[in-house]
Amino acid sequence: MDLGLKGKAMFVAASSKGIGLGVAKALAEEDADVLIGSRNEEQVDKSVSELDKLGKGRVVGHFLDASDARSIKEWIEFGMAKLGDPDGLLVNAGGPPAGKFLDFYDSDWQSAFELTLMSAVRMIKAVLPKMREKGKGSVLSVTSSSVKEPIESLLLSNVMRSGVTSLMKSLSVEFGPENIRFNNLVPGRIDTERVKHLDEINSKMLNIPLEKHKKNEMSSIPLRRYGTTDEIGRAGAFLLSDAASYISGVTLLVDGAKTKTVW
Ligand SMILES: NC(=O)c1ccc[n+]([C@@H]2O[C@H](COP(=O)([O-])OP(=O)(O)OC[C@H]3O[C@@H](n4cnc5c(N)ncnc54)[C@H](OP(=O)(O)O)[C@@H]3O)[C@@H](O)[C@H]2O)c1
Incomplete structure (x- = not known):
């Protein structure tokens, strides 16, 4: 199956390691042009060199702090300057801290809101105008199986990721008529x-x-x-690609059947 990713500009957030890097790897192997980013610039450079060897596309990296509005804007502008207008975006960030209800102050809720929900809003807002101009686009967000079965020790993640899931579903409805797809990629334990x-x-x-x-x-x-980052990476690259052209508004579990819900 041809994923049709060759020469496509794919922006992959929080991707110097882990799941983001797994998705970036699968995209690079398919000859996409890939932008990666995270806070540790040394690690970003290392991962760019690693990804560069995988395919024929261009790979570039830039500092990104997903909890900071200005940093998101600069990261997307850098990507557009180097790779052109985005065809796809992976929304991703580090997870909020572990803990239960009585562990958190208002400031913790505010930080988790900025890191997990507002990062998604801001990244999508930044790429949407170009996708609307193109009449096509694919946005995928990394969430968590906690949106289906809350995880006791991860309250902030449970709550904020439910918001992201609802955001993506809502946008799939709002922008479906413009051929822009929105999906969620859901790790269980990678x-x-x-x-x-x-x-x-x-x-x-x-x-x-x-x-x-x-x-x-x-x-x-x-x-x-x-699961491995390669396994979830392949699922992510598929959902971002034209091979998934009729899949939108979906929450795809990549969890080895860990989540015991029918839907
Ligand atoms: N692994 C799983 O099974 C699993 C399950 C459920 C949910 N998740 C969620 O999936 C996301 C990715 O998890 P992971 O397992 O891949 O984590 P990871 O192995 O810790 O990797 C996280 C990546 O994100 C970057 N990052 C962290 N905070 C960032 C920020 N504020 N701005 C930009 N980049 C940032 C990190 O680089 P820097 O630190 O250098 O910025 C790193 O490249 C997280 O939100 C996590 O909670 C993962």
Whole structure:
């Protein structure tokens, strides 16, 4: 199957590592032109060099702090100057801190709102005019299986990602007539630094050794393992591509059947 990504300008946020890098990798392998970005510029440069070897497209990177409006604007402007108007956007950011209701002050809620929900609003606002001019576009947002089954220790993520899910569905309705697609990519447990960090926190909280905790987690997943960034990356590249031209408003779980809901 030809994903039709060759020469397409794909902007991939929060992508020097983890899931974002997995999606960027799959796009680069398909010869797309790829913009990546995150806060650690040294790591961005390293990942650009790694991605550059994968395909025939151009790969560029720039500083991005997804919680900062000005930084998002600069990152998108950089991408447009280097790669042209965007055909696709992966909305992504680091996860908000772990914790339960009584752990958080108003300022924590405000920060999570800026990082998770407003970053999506701002990135989409910045690319939408060019996609409308082209009469075509694809936007994909990384959320979490917590939008289907709230995760006890991740309250801020549960709440803010539900907002993002609803945003994407609403935009799929509003901009469908202009041929702009909006979907959600939903990791269950993908083997990244974020998941390593959460496993450490949870094993301490539950007072069980880390390896035992990971074994328990994996045994709750029908495919009996964590997913890889390559696996979720391929799903992301597909949804961003023309091969998914009739898929919009969808929330795709990439979770090894971890989420036990029918819909
Ligand atoms: N892995 C999973 O199974 C899983 C499950 C559910 C939800 N998620 C969510 O999916 C997203 C990606 O997770 P991941 O597992 O790939 O995390 P990760 O391995 O920690 O990678 C996060 C990437 O995002 C960048 N980043 C973090 N904060 C940023 C910011 N404010 N602005 C720009 N870039 C930022 C990081 O680089 P810098 O730190 O240098 O900026 C890094 O490149 C997170 O929101 C996470 O909560 C992941």
